[in-house]
Amino acid sequence: MSYYNFLLEPISCHAWNKDRTQIAICPNNHEVHIYKKEGGDKWSKIHELKEHNGQVTGIDWAPESNRIVTCGTDRNAYVWTLKGNVWRPTLVILRINRAARCVKWSPKENKFAVGSGSRLISICYFEQENDWWVCKHIKKPIRSTVLSLDWHPNNVLLAAGSCDFKCRVFSAYIKEVDEKPAATPWGSKMPFGQVMAEFGGAGSGGWVHSVSFSVSGNRLAWVSHDSTVSVVDAAKSMIVSQLKTEYLPLLSVIFVSENSVVAAGHDCCPMLYNYDDRGTLTFISKLDIPKQSIQRNISAMERFRNMDKRATTEDRNSNLETLHQNSITQVSIYEGDKGDCRKFCTTGIDGAMTIWDFKTLESSIQGLRIM
Amino acid sequence: MSKNVSSDRFRKVDVDEYDENKFVDEEEGGENQQGPDEGEVDSLIRQGNVMGALQAVLKNPPMNTKNQALKDRAEGLVLKVLSSFKSGDIEKAVQSLDKNGVDLLMKYIYKGFEQPTENSSAVLLQWHEKALSAGGVGSIVRVLTARKTV
Numbered sequence: 444m445s446y447y448n449f450l451l452e453p454i455s456c457h458a459w460n461k462d463r464t465q466i467a468i469c470p471n472n473h474e475v476h477i478y479k480k481e482g483g484d485k486w487s488k489i490h491e492l493k494e495h496n497g498q499v500t501g502i503d504w505a506p507e508s509n510r511i512v513t514c515g516t517d518r519n520a521y522v523w524t525l526k527g528n529v530w531r532p533t534l535v536i537l538r539i540n541r542a543a544r545c546v547k548w549s550p551k552e553n554k555f556a557v558g559s560g561s562r563l564i565s566i567c568y569f570e571q572e573n574d575w576w577v578c579k580h581i582k583k584p585i586r587s588t589v590l591s592l593d594w595h596p597n598n599v600l601l602a603a604g605s606c607d608f609k610c611r612v613f614s615a616y617i618k619e620v621d622e623k624p625a626a627t628p629w630g631s632k633m634p635f636g637q638v639m640a641e642f643g644g645a646g647s648g649g650w651v652h653s654v655s656f657s658v659s660g661n662r663l664a665w666v667s668h669d670s671t672v673s674v675v676d677a678a679k680s681m682i683v684s685q686l687k688t689e690y691l692p693l694l695s696v697i698f699v700s701e702n703s704v705v706a707a708g709h710d711c712c713p714m715l716y717n718y719d720d721r722g723t724l725t726f727i728s729k730l731d732i733p734k735q736s737i738q739r740n741i742s743a744m745e746r747f748r749n750m751d752k753r754a755t756t757e758d759r760n761s762n763l764e765t766l767h768q769n770s771i772t773q774v775s776i777y778e779g780d781k782g783d784c785r786k787f788c789t790t791g792i793d794g795a796m797t798i799w800d801f802k803t804l805e806s807s808i809q810g811l812r813i814m
Numbered sequence: 815m816s817k818n819v820s821s822d823r824f825r826k827v828d829v830d831e832y833d834e835n836k837f838v839d840e841e842e843g844g845e846n847q848q849g850p851d852e853g854e855v856d857s858l859i860r861q862g863n864v865m866g867a868l869q870a871v872l873k874n875p876p877m878n879t880k881n882q883a884l885k886d887r888a889e890g891l892v893l894k895v896l897s898s899f900k901s902g903d904i905e906k907a908v909q910s911l912d913k914n915g916v917d918l919l920m921k922y923i924y925k926g927f928e929q930p931t932e933n934s935s936a937v938l939l940q941w942h943e944k945a946l947s948a949g950g951v952g953s954i955v956r957v958l959t960a961r962k963t964v
Binding site: 607648669671688 | 913956
């Protein structure tokens with residue numbers, strides 16, 4: 444596990460470039476900082492992207508076209524292109540009157556989707572004639588803030604998790620940039636804005652914090668504020684498997700293989716869940732098992748230091764046992780892809796970034812196998 | 815001090831009611847929810863079968879109904895069953911419940927905390943401790959996030 448503490452402030456969001464040598468993070472303010480890996484465990488800041496007037500809530504870095512899209516509470520989104528050694532922003536008018544909350548490039552990188560507090564999703568695409576990004580809105584039937592988005596591999600379907608306790612799959616088909624999509628288990632007719640599926644709500648359920656399609660696009664996982672993880676398989680008649688966890692709510696979820704899902708949240712620890720082909724969702728293990736701390740005898744010097752600092756002579760460590768000292772807000776794939784992930788990365792409110800290696804985890808945690 | 819002579823009734827207007835974008839929960843037909851069967855539960859308590867009484871009282875929770883009297887009656891019945899347990903038996907009783915049962919029990923426990931009576935809080939706290947070790951903080955989060963309560 445490589446743990447790096449970037450700052451004391453929370454990391455609002457992060458995004459990696461294609462070869463994982465650079466990371467763009469928002470240090471809980473109006474800016475985006477890009478850090479470059481300097482050999483060993485060192486990171487140095489190489490760029491500061493200052494254009495937003497409000498906190499940056501979402502960053503996504505397109506791997507092939509090397510463009511960064513950011514969105515913020517100033518109701519704007521910017522597409523950044525690298526010209527020489529400078530990142531130049533292009534404003535995208537989202538036509539929203541509340542903060543933007545999340546942004547994702549589509550797999551082909553010709554569109555991106557922005558979820559906002561205006562209870563709608565803006566699908567933005569580039570119009571060649573006007574040299575300008577235009578957006579179309581998906582409004583119905585979203586009734587509250589859209590917290591999270593994930594694209595289906597076919598570049599048309601989009602999953603959205605929202606504060607109205609529902610997770611929905613929409614069609615974001617834009618005839619100007621998309622070819623007619625082939626039929627999928629989610630449906631065959633996909634006009635823009637069509638709700639292909641809707642899950643959740645009805646008396647129970649909490650805000651849907653994060654959604655993730657599997658690499659095939661047939662499975663969809665989401666985590667909700669009522670401490671549940673849910674997975675649905677469109678190829679198996681849309682039956683939802685929900686697991687009620689005993690932990691605090693999870694904030695971010697991602698598929699790491701067709702059958703495995705990693706989620707992390709307010710317990711500051713990534714957790715592994717397995718969804719087998721029969722449709723059963725089970726909890727496998729926490730992935731942050733701290734080594735047993737050895738009971739040490741406190742030296743006299745430490746006793747006096749504790750007495751001075753904390754008015755107590757006991758060695759009461761107020762740190763959490765997990766690596767992250769505060770909630771993890773985002774999980775991303777570091778090495779591999781959603782079908783076969785070898786390393787993943789977490790960032791959180793403690794300002795730290797940790798890279799987790801499944802090879803190390805499998806050897807250190809008994810009985811752990813990613814299937 | 816100057817006195818306000820004109821009407822200030824406007825200060826008490828609930829502006830959220832006039833918001834056309836106000837979020838309203840979906841209506842789910844729950845008119846046929848009776849709550850746990852009082853007769854069955856009472857007879858099981860009288861027979862001394864407290865475990866059976868617990869299973870019976872956790873059936874048919876009045877979640878979807880708006881009938882407050884029905885909900886109060888269900889809560890009272892649950893409290894009666896919980897109080898009739900010996901302290902040592904509580905843990906075993908909680909172990910016999912499934913995940914949904916533990917969540918439902920937690921909902922009733924917190925409902926009971928809202929209206930404490932003479933000895934209820936002590937009993938409920940004992941049950942709370944055992945339910946917490948079975949359901950974890952997740953079960954408490956589900957009590958807090960539930961849109962419809964017992």
